[in-house]
Amino acid sequence: MLPALQSCPRHLLVCEKSSFLQEKSRYSAQVETHYYNCAVSFLLPECGHLPEKLKSAVDGFGNYYLVKNLPLHEFIKKKFRDTFVxxxxxxALSxxxxxxxxxxxxxxPTGKLILSVDKDTYEELGLQGKPSLYSGKMIMRYIVSIDLTDEALSPDGKKFARxxxxxxxxxxxxxxxxxxxDxxxxxxxxxxxxxxxVKECQPKITSVISKDLLCPVLRSRELHGKQGECCSSVELFEWLGAISNDINCNNHASNFVSSFCCPExxxxxxxxxxxxxxxFITPGKILKLLQLLREYFHEPKLSHWVSLMVHGFADSPVxxxxxxxxxxxxxDNLYNFVIFNNEDYWLQMAAGTHDCCPP
Known part of the structure; x- marks a missing residue:
């Protein structure tokens, strides 16, 4: 077997539990600082149709724009900075x-322009940057950061001219x-x-209703699970990934094709x-959706939890x-909220091999 196939690449999964009612809860900051999101999905157990408030929120996600062949110098213009930044x-994401x-x-959204460029481009640009954290011994990629809110970036200044x-x-x-x-x-x-x-784009919305679904038993206070009583956060995360990708979990350990089963x-x-x-989904829209999922339990429901999973762009520089x-x-660069009817939540944040540890 090839050495590269003998072990799985390193990955990170950070799990934590808290309450939306807790004063020091960080849930809002975690959403707001995950800037570039390509997909958001939510699972409502024991639900056969979308409640009106959630349907209105989903339908009203709003448009985003694709601009072709846009030069970087447009972002440093004073008019652009005054209008948007x-x-x-x-x-903005390439x-x-x-x-x-x-x-x-x-x-x-903080006004920082981040470039991740190859070695040749970096040397041609002549701007100050730093080697990528994941370059290895041979540095082949550099990160350049420009603060467009910097007062030194005035149109008549040397920094702007450079x-x-x-x-x-x-x-x-x-x-x-x-x-x-936003x-x-x-x-x-x-x-x-x-x-x-300029192309105006609309988010794509899809929905699936599963019937007679095997679903893990959860307890909000038991993040790491309890054998024979409830499922752990890690097990649930894997199961949600399977459900999101329409993977059958009704298997047996002896199944040759797939031995993945619903956690017990x-x-x-x-x-x-x-x-x-x-x-192209902004954090502000995700926060509104998260709030509506909390309000989902204002009326009695058969299920005591729902989930909200958010996927970041694979090719985002941050x-x-x-x-x-x-x-x-x-x-990989994603996170998931498990929202319980008592205002407790689990937050699961996953990152791949070439990623900083989630905050």
Whole structure:
């Protein structure tokens, strides 16, 4: 067997439990600082149709924009910074660029412009940066960070002139960008970039209703499970991944094709509703959805928990906050909330081999 196949690549799964009612709960910050999300799905056990409030929220997720061949120098212009950056919560991510092979870029809602570039591009740009954390002995990738809110970046300053020269003359870089804005009228993006090809995009919504589903037994206080009594957070995380990908869990340990089974103890639920939204999804929209899932239990329900899983872009240069994200073999960068009817929650955060540890 090849050495690369003899062991699984390192991965990280951080699990924690808390309560939404706890003053020091970090759930809001965890959502807000995971900037770039390509999919969000929620599972409602013992539910056969989507409640009206959740349906309205899903249908009202709003549009985002794809701008073709957008030069990086557009982001450093004073007009752009005054229009979008100074008002906050503007998101931009390079599209159809692979972080393990290409140059990628992202504009964070904090105003930081992050570039992950190969060695040749870095040397041609002539801007200050740092080696990627995952370069190994041969440094082949660099990270460049530019704070667009920096007062030193005035149009008549040397710093601005240097960056403008790098982006317009020394090494002009253009990307297809996904853009979204939560602090103002998102349609402003279309008018501002009217000289480029701008496509207005809508999130894709799919739903699946499963019947007679084997479902793990959970207890909000037992994060690590209790043998014979309830399922652990790690076991649930794997099971949710299988359900999200429509993988049959009604197997036996001796099954040749798949031995993956629903964790024990488990119970059969009559039905379960899984809704998935894919697109360029901002943290603000996820927080609103999370709040509605908490309110879901304001009326009595047969199930005492629901889940909300969020997947980050595999080729984003960051995962949480400004933590460097890399692809390697999987590009994992996701998190999941298990929301209980007593306002307790479990938070599971997963990252791949080339990722900083989730906060």
């Amino acid at each position: 100074s008002k906050g919560l503007f998101y 599209y159809n660029a692979r972080i393990d092979q290409d140059n990628v870029a992202a504009l964070l 960056i403008k020269w790098a982006f317009t003359e020394k090494k002009p870089l253009t990307f297809d960008f996904l853009l979204a804005w 602090s103002g009228d998102a349609s402003t993006i279309k008018s501002y970039f009217s000289t480029y090809i 103890p488990n119970t059969v639920i009559e039905k379960a509703y899984l809704c998935t939204i894919t697109g 995962s949480w906050r400004e933590g460097e994200h890399g692809f390697f073999k999987g590009g």
